[in-house]
Amino acid sequence: MPLLAISGMGAESSQLHVQGLYWLACDTTEDATLLCRQVLAGMPEQVRAALIADAQTLADVPGALDAAQGPAELALYQANPQSALRLVEDLPRIDAPGRALILLMPAETWAADNVVQWCDTLRPALLAEGALLLVISSGQGAGLVESLGAFNQGVDGLAQLYRGKGGLRYLQHFWSNPLGKSGTRDLALTRLDAGFAVNGAAQAPSDTGGDELLYLAQRPVLEGAPAFSEHWQVSESLEELSAKASRAVSATVIFAMDGGQRLDSLARELHRLRQLRGNALKLVVREMAPTLRYQDEQLLLACGATQIVPFGASLSRFLTMVESIQGYIWRRHLPVDFDALLARLRPLAVCGLVAPRVFAGAVQAMWHGVRNGEIVHQLLVLRPAPGLTPLQACSRTVFRRDGDIACVVGEVLFLFLFACRSEGIEQALDHIFQLSWKELFISQEVLASVDSLGTPAFLESDSPQPPRLGALAQQPGQSRAALTPRRVALGKRGAP
Known part of the structure; x- marks a missing residue:
């Protein structure tokens, strides 16, 4: 039974049918040559094999095989890309019946739009001859693997040997053999002198569709x-x-x-x-x-x-x-x-200083995204410095974003910042308060929930009005009498 002979790979992904068509796509020529040599070395002695490749490969691959390894019969056929495309015509000439054929060619031999037709013509001929063909392509042919992946009814197995995810990988798109059919597997490989081996325990098959490199x-x-x-x-x-x-x-x-x-x-x-x-x-x-x-x-x-x-x-x-x-x-x-979802992650069309009732209702509505873990808001309680009321502290504020709202409850200011992370609180306060908020307020508290908004204090529906910009400078007092002129007599300097 022919095998891929990659150490550590289970039989369900390494065995091949005795007839049919399989494809291994390698990113580099060096990897393709080593894999070809490894497959030949792992073949049982009784298998009748043939290698179809260019002259250099025919010299390199068999020459490095141990005499005790591989099939007892190995025929060598020199070919170029043009002859590889006409392989179906040459099957009778290479004594294909009962043979395990390995074709090693550059990926650019096949265009993405003709590889399907090539396989569709060749596979029935292989089955008729009772022959097995393993194609090992080298290099990155544009769209080649994608075309083959979509044509899984005409190829018995498709896999890639590529470099990615920090190392050497073996990606099986699909595989069929006497043990059944298996889907996508992505395995880490280690390169050894004798070939490739699975690095660690083989990954269980997973339904990833075979297009994870796309x-x-x-x-x-x-x-x-x-x-x-x-x-x-x-x-x-x-x-x-x-x-x-x-x-x-x-x-x-x-x-x-x-x-x-x-x-x-x-x-x-x-x-x-x-x-x-x-x-x-x-x-x-x-x-x-x-x-x-x-x-x-x-x-x-x-x-x-x-x-x-x-x-x-x-x-x-x-x-x-x-x-x-x-x-x-x-x-x-x-x-x-x-x-x-969109409604939860979008602010209400309200901003600025509002009544406590409006504040509580709006914050509770916008808090749903926090409960679902989809977004983060900030609910703050700010206590003004002595001598300032919350409304006076708000006399120089600018609210630019929908969802950023405030209200006065008792002697404190409640402030809600929509879609604001904890590290962005100070920057948000800098944007809202034109005066130094660190001097306006003696403390700030971040509330982790909106439970406090359900108290009777938030039933107030009157909208507060911050004082005019000059109100802080004007102190209350009694009215003054109107000024009237009076006569003043000036004496001469030095007079007694």
């Missing part, structure tokens, strides 16, 4: 650079990217967020894709202009974004960040109702 991106995220490899597909529009992402399972999908992109539309699309394609899909948003605030980021993350790359990150930093999430599974809870 990157789908909007063109602006590349900053004018071409696609970085065959694994990158660039889309010109959000609609085109969304259509491709709708067919992916565990690919990395990268959206560009700039000033012209509507946040709500992007959030809705992320929510749709996460709901449609599951948690293995990596959804990345790259900020191309400084447009996202904290609450916007939280909305995108709650809608399914795996990662947000901030504005100002260099292209190399962006690629490093995207590489760091490979293999990541999204673990958050996705709310079913997008509109309800």
Whole structure:
């Protein structure tokens, strides 16, 4: 029984049918040559094998085999890419019946649009001859693996040997043999002198769709650079990217967020894709202009974004960040109702100094996002310095954002800051109070809940009015009499 002979790989992923067509795609020629030698060395002695490759490979691979390893019969056939494409015509000439054939060729031999036809023609001929063909391609042929992955009915097994995730990896897209069929597996490999071995315990099969090496991106995220490899597909529009992402399972999908992109539309699309394609899909948003605030980021993350790359990150930093999430599974809870989620993460259209009743109702409504762990708000109690009333402390305030509201209850000021992290409190106070808030207030307390807003003090519905800007300087007192002129006599200097 032919085997891949990769040490540590289970039989369900290493055995091959005695007839059929398998494909191993290697990123480098060196890895492809070593893997070819390893497969030949692991073949049982009774297997009739043949190696089809260029002259250099025919010299390198068998020459390095131990005399005690591999099949007793190994035929060598020199070929170039053009003859490899006509292999189906040559099967009768190479005594194919009952043979295990290995074809080692550059990936560029096949164009992505003709490899399916090549397999579709060759596999029935192999079955008719009772022959097995293992194709080992070297280099990154544009779209080759993707085309083969979509054509799984015409290939018995498809796997990649690539470099990524910090090391050498073996990605099995699908595999069929006498033990049955198995799906995606992503294994870490160690390279030895004799070949490759699985590094540690083999990973259990997982439903990741076999497209985890695929990157789908909007063109602006590349900053004018071409696609970085065959694994990158660039889309010109959000609609085109969304259509491709709708067919992916565990690919990395990268959206560009700039000033012209509507946040709500992007959030809705992320929510749709996460709901449609599951948690293995990596959804990345790259900020191309400084447009996202904290609450916007939280909305995108709650809608399914795996990662947000901030504005100002260099292209190399962006690629490093995207590489760091490979293999990541999204673990958050996705709310079913997008509109309800959007409402929780958007402030009410109210700001500034309001009545206690209005304050309590608005804060309790906006606090739902905190309860669900989707966003963070701040509820503060500020106590004015001696001699100042809360209204006087508010005489020089500017509220710029919806959702930032305040009210006076007794001798303290309650202040609610929508979508504000704890480290941003002081900066927010600097923006609201034109005078030094550290001098206006002697203490500030951050409340962890809204329970205190249910007290009778928050039933007051009168809207307070802060004093005029000059009120602090004007002290109350009795009215003064009008000034009247009076005659004054001046004496001469030196008079007695």
